[in-house]
Amino acid sequence: MPNIAVELGKQAAEFGVKSAYGEPQDVDGTSITPVAVTVTGFGAGTAEAGEGGGGYGVSIPLGVYVRREEGLRFEPNPVPLIVVAIPFVWVAGRALARVIRALKK
Known part of the structure; x- marks a missing residue:
């Protein structure tokens, strides 16, 4: 039986930039x-x-680079931004509430 780790390593070497940036x-x-x-x-x-x-693989779309006559611009995908923002806002709100409670004492 071939060495599975070596075969997976060869395949993973091809991922790199090709998986992060589409055509x-x-x-x-x-x-x-x-x-x-x-x-x-x-x-x-x-x-x-x-x-x-x-093995496993996860890909989260961040947005697109748009090239027009005016130049190059990055346009983010709002869905991952919301997915990240919801827990961040919750944690920040809890921390702020504790700070306010501590300052009242």
């Missing part, structure tokens, strides 16, 4: 390039442990 697309004379955060992980076992392997 540029032309839409009505405007060039757009999608941008994402990608995370991958792999695991492998040995003959002593019963052999096996697995």
